[in-house]
Amino acid sequence: MAKVTLQDVAAKAGVSIALVSYVLNGVKKDRISKETAERIQQAIKELDYRPNYLARSFKKKKTFNIGLLVADIANPFSSQLARIVGNEAEAAGYTITIGSSDESATRFEKLVRSSLDRQVDGFILAAPEGSESILEYLKNEHIPVVIIDRYFPTIKINSVAVDNYESSRCAMDEFAKLGKTNIAIIGYQTQLHHLNDRIRGAVEGMHPAMVEPIIKYISEANIEADMEDTIGLLMHQGINGFFFASNKLGESGLRHLITNGARIPDDIAVISFDGTDAYNFYPNAIGCIRQPLAEMGSQAFQLLLKQIENPSMPVKQIVLKTSFSYTKPIKSQL
Amino acid sequence: MAKVTLQDVAAKAGVSIALVSYVLNGVKKDRISKETAERIQQAIKELDYRPNYLARSFKKKKTFNIGLLVADIANPFSSQLARIVGNEAEAAGYTITIGSSDESATRFEKLVRSSLDRQVDGFILAAPEGSESILEYLKNEHIPVVIIDRYFPTIKINSVAVDNYESSRCAMDEFAKLGKTNIAIIGYQTQLHHLNDRIRGAVEGMHPAMVEPIIKYISEANIEADMEDTIGLLMHQGINGFFFASNKLGESGLRHLITNGARIPDDIAVISFDGTDAYNFYPNAIGCIRQPLAEMGSQAFQLLLKQIENPSMPVKQIVLKTSFSYTKPIKSQL
DNA sequence: ATATGATGTTTAATCGTTTAAACAAATTTT
DNA sequence: AAAATTTGTTTAAACGATTAAACATCATAT
Numbered sequence: 001m002a003k004v005t006l007q008d009v010a011a012k013a014g015v016s017i018a019l020v021s022y023v024l025n026g027v028k029k030d031r032i033s034k035e036t037a038e039r040i041q042q043a044i045k046e047l048d049y050r051p052n053y054l055a056r057s058f059k060k061k062k063t064f065n066i067g068l069l070v071a072d073i074a075n076p077f078s079s080q081l082a083r084i085v086g087n088e089a090e091a092a093g094y095t096i097t098i099g100s101s102d103e104s105a106t107r108f109e110k111l112v113r114s115s116l117d118r119q120v121d122g123f124i125l126a127a128p129e130g131s132e133s134i135l136e137y138l139k140n141e142h143i144p145v146v147i148i149d150r151y152f153p154t155i156k157i158n159s160v161a162v163d164n165y166e167s168s169r170c171a172m173d174e175f176a177k178l179g180k181t182n183i184a185i186i187g188y189q190t191q192l193h194h195l196n197d198r199i200r201g202a203v204e205g206m207h208p209a210m211v212e213p214i215i216k217y218i219s220e221a222n223i224e225a226d227m228e229d230t231i232g233l234l235m236h237q238g239i240n241g242f243f244f245a246s247n248k249l250g251e252s253g254l255r256h257l258i259t260n261g262a263r264i265p266d267d268i269a270v271i272s273f274d275g276t277d278a279y280n281f282y283p284n285a286i287g288c289i290r291q292p293l294a295e296m297g298s299q300a301f302q303l304l305l306k307q308i309e310n311p312s313m314p315v316k317q318i319v320l321k322t323s324f325s326y327t328k329p330i331k332s333q334l
Numbered sequence: 335m336a337k338v339t340l341q342d343v344a345a346k347a348g349v350s351i352a353l354v355s356y357v358l359n360g361v362k363k364d365r366i367s368k369e370t371a372e373r374i375q376q377a378i379k380e381l382d383y384r385p386n387y388l389a390r391s392f393k394k395k396k397t398f399n400i401g402l403l404v405a406d407i408a409n410p411f412s413s414q415l416a417r418i419v420g421n422e423a424e425a426a427g428y429t430i431t432i433g434s435s436d437e438s439a440t441r442f443e444k445l446v447r448s449s450l451d452r453q454v455d456g457f458i459l460a461a462p463e464g465s466e467s468i469l470e471y472l473k474n475e476h477i478p479v480v481i482i483d484r485y486f487p488t489i490k491i492n493s494v495a496v497d498n499y500e501s502s503r504c505a506m507d508e509f510a511k512l513g514k515t516n517i518a519i520i521g522y523q524t525q526l527h528h529l530n531d532r533i534r535g536a537v538e539g540m541h542p543a544m545v546e547p548i549i550k551y552i553s554e555a556n557i558e559a560d561m562e563d564t565i566g567l568l569m570h571q572g573i574n575g576f577f578f579a580s581n582k583l584g585e586s587g588l589r590h591l592i593t594n595g596a597r598i599p600d601d602i603a604v605i606s607f608d609g610t611d612a613y614n615f616y617p618n619a620i621g622c623i624r625q626p627l628a629e630m631g632s633q634a635f636q637l638l639l640k641q642i643e644n645p646s647m648p649v650k651q652i653v654l655k656t657s658f659s660y661t662k663p664i665k666s667q668l
Numbered sequence: 669a670t671a672t673g674a675t676g677t678t679t680a681a682t683c684g685t686t687t688a689a690a691c692a693a694a695t696t697t698t
Numbered sequence: 699a700a701a702a703t704t705t706g707t708t709t710a711a712a713c714g715a716t717t718a719a720a721c722a723t724c725a726t727a728t
Contacts, residue, residue: 003684005683006685018686018687021686022686022707032706033705050447050450051684052453053451053453054391054392054397054453054683057685058388058684058714059685060713074414082407083408083434098420114429116384117384117385118388255614259665276611278612279615281589281612281615330589340714350679351715352716355715356677359716361716366675366676366677367675367676385714385715387715389715389716390716392683392684393714393715394715395683
């Protein structure tokens with residue numbers, strides 16, 4: 001019942017543990033006699049030997065485990081990312097340990113520390129507001145890191161993100177096409193650059209025919225109440241185009257637009273940066289800026305892997321393109 | 335730059351590594367002189383020493399890591415569970431490693447094996463169809479396990495689940511209240527007992543006034559197409575009550591009910607076992623059997639913890655109650 | 669004065685691997 | 699036939715912690 005170790009295999013095959021290890025890892029292949037190798041393989045099979053990865057990791061100082069710290073694991077953006085990174089990692093023989101910072105820098109730092117204590121080989125991080133110092137620390141310690149979804153202009157560090165500014169700017173063309181000229185831009189009250197880029201992009205994407213947009217900042221801790229107030233107010237100000245800067249904002253905003261009797265898209269057009277499954281339940285077409293999640297996850301992991309294998313790799317900041325499309329509303333036959 | 339070890343701390347404090355370890359772990363408190371202890375604490379702080387958990391786990395044969403294998407990490411049921419278990423674990427000083435079997439027994443076994451190789455202290459498992467043999471194996475090896483959400487009648491093993499049969503049976507009373515008598519029951523084509531219990535419960539929950547229910551089995555691999563056919567067919571058979579046996583079935587079913595022009599709940603009432611966020615976007619009230627996710631996760635972890643601490647603990651099978659409620663549809667002011 | 673006990677600290681083995689270095693035996697080169 | 703090389707295998711140290719046991723030193727009881 002006790003765990004089978006190299007020792008047991010070696011005893012059974014009548015060789016030293018070193019030889020078993022060599023066979024197991026395929027090193028010194030040319031030096032080991034065919035018969036011995038076979039005998040060892042046989043013993044491994046018969047005893048159903050399974051290496052103790054803990055011992056191996058300990059000795060080799062490599063855990064094949066990476067820390068993935070997302071912003072909010074309950075958000076489909078995060079959970080899908082986790083799934084993609086997980087698959088990518090598995091294919092490369094790595095496992096991931098997922099943590100959710102819930103956008104708290106304190107919690108984030110705690111998670112980073114605890115992952116470090118567990119000797120992760122690297123990190124993929126959706127770092128929250130105020131996490132610059134811990135990122136600097138990781139950089140100084142030469143710990144492989146890839147920032148995902150976000151970026152921090154003051155820190156030169158590997159990252160994978162989308163072009164938030166440009167995507168938002170272009171989305172305004174859609175409002176223009178539909179003849180919407182009174183635009184409201186709903187964003188978070190935040191210091192995160194990638195989110196503020198969305199606002200900036202939208203603002204600077206206004207067409208000449210449009211009036212000065214109204215910008216509202218929602219507090220993340222209080223989305224529902226804030227949104228209710230905001231939408232209620234704006235409905236009486238002739239807004240005919242809403243731009244929501246995140247999937248959660250859009251979800252909440254849409255709900256309140258409906259309760260306020262908005263007719264979408266005839267009276268009011270809606271564009272959201274990213275979406276959720278719930279959008280597909282909505283009876284009207286919503287414009288969505290789609291993020292290439294699969295590519296983000298895959299690129300982030302590959303970049304991290306390169307960095308793990310070559311710690312002195314020059315910093316690489318990958319910016320991916322988004323795509324734009326409308327949801328296909330379910331049309332009732334009634 | 336190199337990692338600070340006990341060795342370094344010991345050298346700095348001018349003591350042996352054993353003493354540092356004792357201070358670190360708070361053992362032999364009464365034997366260590368106050369001055370030495372302070373000197374060591376000082377050295378720990380000055381060097382910013384952080385224990386190598388890998389080494390510790392290796393020595394103590396305890397990783398404080400548990401494997402959480404869910405059915406499908408993309409399903410909110412799974413991801414929320416992961417979040418809850420993760421928090422519960424964190425509070426107890428454990429980490430979790432999440433895997434998604436995607437309901438494949440082969441993949442499930444692979445994940446279990448790989449977690450074992452990494453020396454997890456135990457498992458919380460949403461075991462898929464056909465995983466009995468690997469569960470037996472875990473049981474025989476006395477590896478702490480808690481099955482969650484499901485159960486396997488042939489295996490006596492710790493579990494936390496809801497009363498699927500009773501919940502479904504009682505849900506039929508709702509149809510009765512609404513005067514719905516022609517019920518369609520939509521389930522998965524599966525061998526999983528907890529899912530079939532839902533069907534059985536619904537069937538045996540029929541009221542005398544109801545006609546024999548129609549039961550349809552959807553293939554999980556092909557939900558959308560199967561559901562389209564099924565709903566299309568049933569709409570012409572005078573069905574006025576739909577019971578969906580899972581959140582995903584309900585989501586898909588609702589979509590197709592809308593496209594088929596169903597008027598909910600006037601003509602057709604809908605009850606679903608569990609729901610998703612998308613349900614809240616739906617303009618009509620949907621009956622939902624709600625699972626006590628937080629309690630499931632918490633109980634599962636606590637049960638596992640007890641088992642880890644006392645491996646000879648008698649098997650405990652926890653059955654939790656569900657609750658029933660309708661979604662609050664968003665009403666347009668139009 | 670000597671045995672006994674308490675106090676404070678160190679020694680050394682151990683966990684299961686990996687891997688450089690040493691070694692012995694067989695083979696090839698001089 | 700001695701030297702050099704190749705082939706096949708073993709020895710032993712190391713990774714960073716834990717912990718039982720040993721060891722001093724000092725205080726107290728006899």
